[in-house]
Amino acid sequence: MRAWLYLLAAAVAGAVITTPAVLVYVLGGGTVDDALFASLATLMLVSALAVVSMRDIIRCGLAMIVCFLALAGIYVVAGAPLVAAAQVIVYIGAISVLILFAIMLTQSKAGPSSLVFQTQAVPAAVAAVVLAVLIGLGVTATDWHEVGERVRLATSELANVLFDRYVLPFEIVSVLLLAAVIGGVFIAKREEEPD
Amino acid sequence: MANSLDAYLILAGALFAIGTFGFLARRNAISMLMSIELMLNAVNLAIVAFGSFIPDLKADGSVIALMVMAVAAAEATVGLAIVIAIYRNRKTPLVDEYDAMRR
Numbered sequence: 438m439r440a441w442l443y444l445l446a447a448a449v450a451g452a453v454i455t456t457p458a459v460l461v462y463v464l465g466g467g468t469v470d471d472a473l474f475a476s477l478a479t480l481m482l483v484s485a486l487a488v489v490s491m492r493d494i495i496r497c498g499l500a501m502i503v504c505f506l507a508l509a510g511i512y513v514v515a516g517a518p519l520v521a522a523a524q525v526i527v528y529i530g531a532i533s534v535l536i537l538f539a540i541m542l543t544q545s546k547a548g549p550s551s552l553v554f555q556t557q558a559v560p561a562a563v564a565a566v567v568l569a570v571l572i573g574l575g576v577t578a579t580d581w582h583e584v585g586e587r588v589r590l591a592t593s594e595l596a597n598v599l600f601d602r603y604v605l606p607f608e609i610v611s612v613l614l615l616a617a618v619i620g621g622v623f624i625a626k627r628e629e630e631p632d
Numbered sequence: 633m634a635n636s637l638d639a640y641l642i643l644a645g646a647l648f649a650i651g652t653f654g655f656l657a658r659r660n661a662i663s664m665l666m667s668i669e670l671m672l673n674a675v676n677l678a679i680v681a682f683g684s685f686i687p688d689l690k691a692d693g694s695v696i697a698l699m700v701m702a703v704a705a706a707e708a709t710v711g712l713a714i715v716i717a718i719y720r721n722r723k724t725p726l727v728d729e730y731d732a733m734r735r
Contacts, residue, residue: 474633486650488666489658512680520698543716561656586635590691616706617705620709
């Protein structure tokens with residue numbers, strides 16, 4: 438009985454994700470890139486909504502992995518494949534695992550899992566919708582003067598810029614990461630019991 | 633659709649708004665950190681979109697996006713360490729019970 442429910446849920450999820458692609462590609466006459474973009478954008482928004490609204494926080498973390506994966510696909514469509522690879526390595530490989538570990542360390546079974554939202558959840562939802570509408574209006578009303586065609590960035594070109602003009606920020610970021618790792622270990626370390 | 637800057641920016645705005653809602657509405661500290669990650673990713677998407685559509689920013693957009701990722705990793709490390717340290721003292725992950733400085 439349970440297995441049928443899971444199969445049904447998987448079928449519904451697949452339909453939700455493929456429908457925009459089919460709509461754009463077949464009915465809208467878009468290109469393959471358009472179909473991919475529509476499908477990945479739908480997957481990303483749905484899983485982001487799941488991250489902020491599901492009750493079980495482990496499932497929130499898993500939905501976050503799906504969201505990051507869809508975002509990596511959007512980076513590929515946008516023409517930045519190295520950023521997509523870094524997204525998979527850094528976010529899915531490192532940050533998601535870190536967050537899942539922290540979830541497992543901090544969730545006590547006695548905790549009230551039903552009380553997920555603060556009391557200000559409804560005003561927060563209104564504020565978020567207003568923010569989204571404002572950003573959308575601002576984006577569509579602005580005339581981006583220098584917009585050209587979408588270009589695919591070659592990795593060698595990116596490497597030339599990164600290790601030539603941006604080499605000092607690159608080194609500073611590496612020092613920042615080292616400091617953050619040491620600080621994280623120091624903060625999370627269990628303090629010794631005073632004798 | 634995939635060839636217009638507006639589509640990417642509106643998508644980034646929607647993701648940022650979802651992250652804002654999660655940050656304001658969730659009670660669990662780790663949920664709030666996850667919402668912050670969503671907002672950082674939305675900004676990253678906007679940066680990458682600008683980089684790939686504006687010829688002058690061609691490589692700079694990707695470089696800045698990579699830097700943002702590194703800073704986000706540092707933020708996640710320190711933030712989760714703080715959450716774990718607080719959890720060890722207060723035995724709860726819910727932020728509205730962290731009221732030691734209000735009483």
